[in-house]
Amino acid sequence: MAERGFAKFSAREAARRAGYSVGTIYNVFGGLDAYLIAINSQTFRAWSEGLEAALAGSTGDDDARIIALVRAYFAFAEANRNAWMAIYDHRIDRSQAIAKQDEAAREALTGIVDREVTRWLGRGDAADADATRRLVRSLIATVHGHCALWLSGSYALMREEDPAGQALARVFEALSAHRG
Template identity: 85%
Template sequence: MGRRSDHTPDALRELLIECGHALMAERGFAKFSAREAARRAGYSVGTIYNVFGGLDAYLIAVNSRTFREWSAWLEAALAATPDDGDARLAALVRAYFAFADANRNAWMAIYDHRIDRTTTIAKQDEAAREALTGIVDREVTRWLGQADAEATRRLVRSLIATVHGHCALWLSGSYALMREEDPAGQALARVMEALSAHAGSTPSPIQ
């Protein structure tokens, strides 16, 4: 078994996150074991509590790894997309679905882990979550060509919820029961409808 002195604090933290994330991807949230994750890293489960302060903080850090990979996936899809607003939004929505499909256990674990709203999230974990939303903020602001940042911010959160709802129902198999063959296309249609309505109601061009 490894010893604490084998790694710097930062290296130990990353090792535990790496092993936890791999285990989460294999088993999913319901069958995740912090003890097994620590064992794979060569440490005891107590090390997780020493490093992260508790299981919730550890799970948040593991899920933050998923957020970072998700952001990279979206950016890669956008990098391969022509410089056209509609095409970029379509690529963004479909990449959202594609990442969830390719990383089902890790993706679902983000939402299976319930934490109290008063829970303090480490700055690096909060940044991982904000980076994903920031990509959508950027693309929606670009499409709208409007300067109202607060209105755009609120719209983006609603659009994410819309796409997420379609995606979660699709992964659960519920969409198949409704005989819908293209939930990503349906989500994109709802996004474009909302954006068109918003653009029509707030015509404030960026100067």
């Protein structure tokens, strides 16, 4: 997946390279969808680790943590283009429930952002908990949008040499509007 990308990915070839036959994928994972979910969940885990590592190495103030977080978000996506894009290329049929461990891998990322945003906003009252959660989702969407359009090359966003910087500007505008 990392080297061919979602469009050119072939379960048959993946099985071949692993020294197995096609059928084994279906026996082990139950179907192609579950296999792709497993692959993408691994990407999610690596992504979360990358973000945590960047945060652990951030010694500055609270602004610095947000900056490190967003920069690490973009850095991972760029360094793992195909794998990162595959996460969003694979449309999951919502009728079929996904495995608990895979669900957890996906929610871990939201959890990190939630923790850091709450930290930045300062002791959040329990009353604002819901508003904060909505803001977190929205900030993720904001950063995602910048990253996705950047990597896909859509629009003439290309003439933007620092999309992460633009995303950060939007994030801080939103955060500032929600403080105190």
